[in-house]
Amino acid sequence: MTVTVAQQRPMISPQVGQTTGGGLDVESIRRDFPILGRAVRDRRLIYLDNAATTQKPRSVIEAIERFYEEDNANIHRGVHLLSQQATFAYERARGRIATFINAPESSECIFLRGTTEATNLVAHGYCRPRCGPGDEIIITHMEHHSNIVPWQLLCEATGATLRVVPIDDEGVLDLKEYESLLNDKTCLVAVAHASNVLGTVNPIRQMSEFAHRHGAVVFVDGAQGAPHLPVDVQELGCDFYAFSGHKLFGPTGIGVLWGQHALLDDMSPYEGGGSMIQSVTLESSTYADVPTRFEAGTPDISGAIGLSAAVDYLNRFGMEAIAAYEDELLEYAHQRLADVDGIRLIGTAPGKVSVVAFALADAHPHDIGTILDMEGIAVRTGHHCAQPLMSRFGVPAMARASFAFYNTRDEVDALVTGIGKIREVLGG
Amino acid sequence: MTELRELYQQVILDHNRNPRNFGALENADRHKEGYNPLCGDHLHIYLNVDGEDLITDIHFDGSGCAISKASASLMTQMVKGKTAQEARDAFERFQSLVTSEMDTPVDLEEVGKLAVFAGVREFPMRVKCATLAWHTMKSALDGKHDSQITTE
Numbered sequence: 129m130t131v132t133v134a135q136q137r138p139m140i141s142p143q144v145g146q147t148t149g150g151g152l153d154v155e156s157i158r159r160d161f162p163i164l165g166r167a168v169r170d171r172r173l174i175y176l177d178n179a180a181t182t183q184k185p186r187s188v189i190e191a192i193e194r195f196y197e198e199d200n201a202n203i204h205r206g207v208h209l210l211s212q213q214a215t216f217a218y219e220r221a222r223g224r225i226a227t228f229i230n231a232p233e234s235s236e237c238i239f240l241r242g243t244t245e246a247t248n249l250v251a252h253g254y255c256r257p258r259c260g261p262g263d264e265i266i267i268t269h270m271e272h273h274s275n276i277v278p279w280q281l282l283c284e285a286t287g288a289t290l291r292v293v294p295i296d297d298e299g300v301l302d303l304k305e306y307e308s309l310l311n312d313k314t315c316l317v318a319v320a321h322a323s324n325v326l327g328t329v330n331p332i333r334q335m336s337e338f339a340h341r342h343g344a345v346v347f348v349d350g351a352q353g354a355p356h357l358p359v360d361v362q363e364l365g366c367d368f369y370a371f372s373g374h375k376l377f378g379p380t381g382i383g384v385l386w387g388q389h390a391l392l393d394d395m396s397p398y399e400g401g402g403s404m405i406q407s408v409t410l411e412s413s414t415y416a417d418v419p420t421r422f423e424a425g426t427p428d429i430s431g432a433i434g435l436s437a438a439v440d441y442l443n444r445f446g447m448e449a450i451a452a453y454e455d456e457l458l459e460y461a462h463q464r465l466a467d468v469d470g471i472r473l474i475g476t477a478p479g480k481v482s483v484v485a486f487a488l489a490d491a492h493p494h495d496i497g498t499i500l501d502m503e504g505i506a507v508r509t510g511h512h513c514a515q516p517l518m519s520r521f522g523v524p525a526m527a528r529a530s531f532a533f534y535n536t537r538d539e540v541d542a543l544v545t546g547i548g549k550i551r552e553v554l555g556g
Numbered sequence: 557m558t559e560l561r562e563l564y565q566q567v568i569l570d571h572n573r574n575p576r577n578f579g580a581l582e583n584a585d586r587h588k589e590g591y592n593p594l595c596g597d598h599l600h601i602y603l604n605v606d607g608e609d610l611i612t613d614i615h616f617d618g619s620g621c622a623i624s625k626a627s628a629s630l631m632t633q634m635v636k637g638k639t640a641q642e643a644r645d646a647f648e649r650f651q652s653l654v655t656s657e658m659d660t661p662v663d664l665e666e667v668g669k670l671a672v673f674a675g676v677r678e679f680p681m682r683v684k685c686a687t688l689a690w691h692t693m694k695s696a697l698d699g700k701h702d703s704q705i706t707t708e
């Protein structure tokens with residue numbers, strides 16, 4: 129298991145005393161994010177809620193502004209210049225994003241609202257016509273609600289059965305159990321690239337190989353993978369990969385579903401409307417090719433352009449360098465937090481992405497969140513849209529600090545100091 | 557720290573650590589479950605109401621943050637021995653206290669001990685924590701049996 133994770137993402141060993149692993153100039157990167165300069169409750173903002181959504185660099189904000197100031201028009205519809213420019217910018221964005229995940233063809237990238245919509249599209253468009261009573265869908269115990277509920281709805285509607293791969297106490301998937309769950313009735317495996325709570329990186333390549341032996345396809349929820357790891361969909365060997373723009377330093381309201389061309393081509397539309405048709409008579413319609421078939425109505429044009437600007441920004445540093453920096457920061461955070469009295473770190477798999485979930489003896493996560501907020505520190509508290517995972521670890525809720533490549537060791541130190549205040553405030 | 561001290565008053569911290577009337581009430585004639593899905597606060601209210609509409613006993617259990625637990629604990633003390641109508645009135649007063657503007661003066665005579673929750677007004681996200689027990693109690697009184705209520 130460990131070996132598999134390591135193969136997917138070479139760990140770069142941290143050098144002693146180095147504060148900018150991966151060769152990143154983090155101080156200069158921070159200046160690219162206007163919001164990081166603001167104060168919260170008269171203190172410097174320490175933003176550690178990146179798994180919920182990330183902050184946006186100036187280049188993304190400016191790309192959206194420029195689109196509305198210079199190019200705004202609807203796409204694919206007009207012969208006039210602005211419509212051409214808008215269409216060009218939208219399709220160029222698709223191309224940039226396809227390159228970012230090494231998709232063989234840019235037409236395999238569908239612009240949607242985000243990971244949630246992508247998951248629902250695959251459930252409806254791919255599984256629904258193919259699943260019936262006796263068929264099976266496999267998910268894992270560490271999934272976000274958005275990678276659980278669409279499959280439950282599918283099973284309710286079709287009579288298919290949902291199977292769940294268990295995890296161990298470190299937060300690692302039980303691959304043996306996964307193998308034994310797979311069979312010729314398995315229609316699809318839905319799995320997170322990385323867990324939003326545990327940080328665990330799942331061995332997608334291996335899981336895809338196993339699934340394909342049984343003729344099942346693999347849907348990867350990349351919401352927490354794409355922001356932290358180099359993503360190469362061909363290398364991963366999966367069939368679908370989804371992610372959200374807002375977690376990848378881009379705007380809200382835009383996300384991407386990548387799918388193998390042959391699979392997408394064989395899928396019926398999810399929503400009907402303008403743009404997704406080839407021809408319409410009052411009796412019936414024929415549908416457009418992918419990706420347009422799945423982009424009914426006017427899409428989030430400025431969102432796509434903003435997301436493409438985010439990808440351009442990330443490419444300046446490279447995801448390898450970003451991952452190396454975050455590995456080091458995570459290692460440091462784990463070390464510092466492990467020393468805190470009464471803390472329980474939840475999710476200790478090797479090769480994690482930079483997410484640390486924790487519980488404190490005698491302090492409810494909600495109180496932790498409020499007290500840290502008064503120090504200007506933004507963390508997430510609650511069930512993190514992963515209630516089955518909360519039950520698995522026997523807690524009603526957790527606190528979570530999630531880091532991006534603009535976070536620093538100083539901010540980890542501030543978090544540790546802030547946690548010290550919790551006991552001071554709550555007493556006991 | 558001053559806002560935090562306002563929020564986490566000693567009385568609140570004391571009730572959080574040593575909640576009163578805590579634990580299930582055997583043979584309760586009403587039971588209601590309250591849940592705040594946003595933060596995971598989860599509690600049960602157990603009530604005995606006699607023929608005269610008098611709350612003869614009230615208990616709670618469950619898990620939650622300091623604010624929700626202390627609020628439940630203080631509430632049980634406050635409404636025990638009161639009539640259902642008096643408990644509903646207390647609910648109204650509490651509700652308007654924690655949702656009032658920060659600079660509205662607190663009428664100590666009206667809210668009594670509950671004044672310790674005035675600090676919640678500074679933290680809009682925490683109002684649900686403070687009111688969960690009250691909503692649950694009220695709906696138990698309203699007789700909606702054994703179903704779950706949520707605040708989110």
Ligand SMILES: Cc1ncc(COP(=O)(O)O)c(C=O)c1O
Nearest residue numbers: 242243244272274324349351372
């Ligand atoms: C692992 C994971 N999957 C899916 C989602 C859903 O993403 P969105 O809300 O952007 O659709 C999230 C967001 O929290 C996530 O962390």
